[in-house]
Amino acid sequence: MKLRKASALAASVLALTLTATACGSSDDDNGGSGSGNGGGGSDTITIGIKFDQPGLGLKTPDGSFAGFDVDVATYIAGELGYAPEDIVWEETPSPERENLLKRGDVDFIVATYSITDTRKESVDFAGPYFVAHQDLLIRADEEITSESDINDLTLCSVTGSTSAQNVKDDFAPDARLHPFNTYSECLTGLENGTIDALTTDDTILAGYAAQEQNVGKFKLAGLNLSEEHYGVGLQKGSDLRDDINAAIQKMIDEGEWSAAVEKNLGPAGYEAEAAPEITETN
Structure with a gap:
């Protein structure tokens, strides 16, 4: 099931209402903060990735993003109802992954994020989507x-x-x-x-x-x-896990997962294992 974004009419009504009742907001309007819950009907979704991992998550010199994790995240976002231009990419260093999720700075993380019992005490996971x-x-x-x-x-x-x-x-x-x-x-x-x-x-x-x-x-x-079983990191209690698991499975079933592996990791001579079974369901 895809998340449904607000229609243009509904957004216009909301904007008029806010204009009539308030002069501003206490929130930071920087376009880079997520809700921790799939954008909450927002026009954008914020996804955490690595910016410095070639083949996985890399910010290129022209400011675009490339890699297997980027392709997986983009596919998931599409299944949730977001076009590539609706995605706000948030740099996600390993020490900050749990903090970003807990604060709700990102809606989910796809950043070579290994599923472990210790991490599951503070965050949730969907997947896994890869074994390294x-x-x-x-x-x-x-x-x-x-x-x-x-x-x-x-x-x-x-x-x-x-x-x-x-x-x-x-x-x-x-x-x-x-x-x-x-x-x-x-x-x-x-x-x-x-x-x-x-x-x-x-x-x-x-x-x-x-x-x-x-x-x-x-x-x-x-x-x-x-x-290492890579999972999609989620804020604890997020309701996105089932939809993300469904997106990962669809990506695998349609051959898009294998194509993304070959495109991003094949040039390095890397031989990936078959796509793993999804286990993070509750």
Whole structure:
């Protein structure tokens, strides 16, 4: 079922009513804040994505947005009744995802957002819509052949990510971990030699390795260190989950999901798993 936006006539009546009864509003009219509930009949919908993840969520030099997460979010928005030009994209760094949802700054988030029990205590999820695996990005002339090697490395990941937590809790508790706000900062450290490896999901790493300026510099280590189920993040108690799940399933059934994977991740040589079964239903 699509969300229905107010008709032009209804909007005109509402505008006249507000003009007659009030001089202004206490809300910030910046066009970039969501309601946490699908826009609440608004003419726009605000969606959180990453701005610096090639192949997934990237703000391009001309100000447009590209990537698999962008395509998934755009498809979902269309099923909710919003055209691409109705979407307000909100940059969503990993440490801020829960805060953005709790404050209602975004209507939902599609930003390599792994579903975990800890996160589900404060936010809801729809999906999952993708399965990735944690790996390492290393310099092209180096090798890491086993998990035991990781404890001797200086690693970088992003604050608030499951990848950073996995390093501490599971496979490399003795590694020197440097958390940053963005993966781009980690990549700079890897290039200048202050970092031995960038660790996060293989989808993200493949996108960076495939960038024109990085070809031949970096490679994936090829270690499947975890399984990450990407979900659509929602404010706790949001009534959008069923509609978003239906949109994801339709995207899969119609072949649009596979086409988006191939378009965005295929050039990096990434071989994705089949679309996952939707599990976040209550």
